[in-house]
Amino acid sequence: MENSREKSIVEFFKAKTILVTGSTGFLAKIFVEKLLRVQADVERVFLLIRAADAASAMQRLEHEILGKELFKALKEKHGDGFQSFARSKLWPVAGDIVHENLGIQDSNLVNKLFKEVQIIVNVAATTNFCERYDVSLNINVLGAKHVLQFAKQCVKLEMFLHVSTAYVSGTERSGLIPEKRLSMGETLRSGSNSCYLDIEAEIDLVEKKKVELQADHNLTPLAQKLAMKELGMQRARFFGWPNTYVFTKAMGEMVLGHSRGNLPLVIVRPSIITSILRDPLPGWIEGIRTIDIFMMAYANRKLQSFPGDPQMTVDLIPGDMVVNAMMATTVAHSKQQSEFIYHVGSSTRNPITYDSLLQCWFDYFSMNPRTGKDGTPLKITTKMNPSIRTTFLIMVYKFLLQVLGLIHFITCGFIFGRLYDDLNRKYKYLKLLIDLFEPYTFFKGRFDDANLEKLRAMMGKEEMLFDMDSKHIEWNSYLHGIHIPGILKYE
Template sequence: MESAGNIAEFLREKSVLVTGSTGFLAKIFVEKVLRVQPSVKKLFLLVRASDGCSVEERFQNEVIGKELFDVLREKHGKDFDSFISDKVSAVAGDISYENLGIKDYGVREQLWKEVDIVVNVAATTNFYERYDVALGINVMGAKNVLEFAKQCRKIKMLLHVSTAYVAGVQEGLITERAFHFGEALRPDLKVDIAEELELLEEKKNQIHAEKKTKEAEKEAMKELGIQRARIHGWPNTYVFTKAMGEMLLGHTRGDLPLVIIRPTIITSIYKDPLPGWMEGARTIDSIIIGYAKGNISSFLGDPQMSMDLIPGDMVVNAMIASMAAHTNQNSQFIYHVSSSVRNPVKYSTLLESGHQYFQNNPRTTSDGKPMKMTAMHVMKTMTDFKRYMFLRYRLPLEGFR
């Protein structure tokens, strides 16, 4: 692997198209590129919006306006706005549509002429998303990005962000190998993407014929996704559709260089540019928030198990390094990005550090008094959990009754 300086040099005078640019990971990627290689030629950010005005508004409020860019803002001072204007261009579009939903032919032609690298970060990460939405973004959206990249005359590679959990529920060493087209996690079945799309349309037609409410339709679409995922061996709609997206990319890429990055649970920034920066409540954060609010006092699980965490800036570093390593190589490369083996983070670390933090920085009640935080009670077996629930809750309730 090349040195950090050479990796940054690789980005000089490159034009990069980034999808999902208002999302957490894409913002870290954009900030990193602008900070380490100010001589990048152009970053084109695909933003979902109805017109140019709202695109610019979302770009300013949801990307550049974030505190994540404070280091870069301080570095350029009064020239920050002109630097951003020169280096970054927000483009109205949506990967769910052909040509990425870019309606202006002049803009499409500019991208086809200038773009060297396409980075697809756009995805719906809801585990139990509506099946039609997940298929539209994670599967057909990936295909639309690939077809657009093929039309870019200077294209050197497509980098696609997937998830390590396309592997489903497995134990042991998970290899960095590509899915065969149509491969299911259940060996007796095959995944037929065309069939899944047909099944989806049939279900939607049935729902409309039955004149179900929007809420009923939403629940039916969610249930269909979960059902199809579990039939083929995946635990939820998200990882099932991400796996299908990978299959479609690998099968139809032709000779286009393709890198697939499979991170595990992405957490806050570790080091650069803003240690601890996080946006929204992500996967593991719901447990932390529940504990901080006093809503979660016990947990069923093994404290010695690995959480498979990876900081967002480390994922971005891996993305950029793989771009530099594999540009113009007409093959497919897959990387798992995780702390699972070399530097595992156990649940016990989360419990201990969480308790320590809220002891030193207690939440306060409405009248300003500090709230007492007790250590979370962890049970390793269902028997222990049932015993705890009986003694802690059911027995006192029976007494009150």
């Protein structure tokens, strides 16, 4: 961490000009808030925002970023001067990474960015596990390529930081997974099943599929959308990844590593990102994310079991720790013309098992039950069972649906119609959960974070200000007192 010996993390960001993509997203908001709070003398933060024009971008900045409770501490710090401070530091830019030059229409602004930007933080992504393949390719792969092309034209650029996911390694591996770069064309299939991943061929495949779907006038827009989602899942699993999201994020990494030239590149790979642990607002989160989908289904008594290995590690990491790692790695490798990979998770240093997580859910919701639509408490009396029972239930639902469907057809919908619809909804919901998440509930890998450990050891007095050590998380305290209440507050 050469640069950090000469200048602290806080001092490094003084007078820096930064471009952030995906700036209305969860992680980017935490990054921007932290940056402004610890270094008020940052020169400028350009925020790329999907918007039709500058006025719309400004409106999204006000409502979707600064309007969030996350910025409460910063507002209190600056008092009546907050608005003028924010306007002097934050510059919303209307654009979209799916286009060249990031979709920025103002050529003068483009040239300004080329001349001034020193750090690019690429957080833009679609994180939907089963997103349309064309959408996911455009954002996670071509989007990364466009940001890289833009970065190469920034004459003062010191760092390109890209946020990926630890699960680019897939979910079939076991043991310690190293912080290793992905080579262009690499797949997760091995042996006689190995193959080359041709990204350009995948893009061509999607374009041909879109033409084919649009030419079929019997297909509704919904049917076309579902077909494109299915194509993404098929291609992901063909090459060894569990879903479209991690598959396209892996391809994005390949493009960056292959095409970066001498550009300083840090790829941060968080595991499952959860709510803020400490800084600045414990429990703050946006939306129900990944593992919390199960938790809320369990709390609402819609899910009592889910297949999985009780002793497998659930790799959780609070959002503020991820942002701290992003800032620390930016400083550590500024101007270093190489590629650096960092896992940011907890599975190696402070693991929590699937069974322990389920116990936490039971303990919390048995004491704090949710309320049903009729106002009655949804009492929780048993811990969710990590067994194959849900898979068996899917088979029962499918059989009953076939029987009820036949009766429904014979009677023209007069008998069992409502029961059929209710059962069909439950069947589709459970099947979707299993299709998307079962690969993770049997995952036996642990993410090596040796690079992050070396970085932590060199931080000195700033270690707690930029805490990224998962050993500092006391899981029961965090889940019971911070994370679950945060999910319930911000859902």
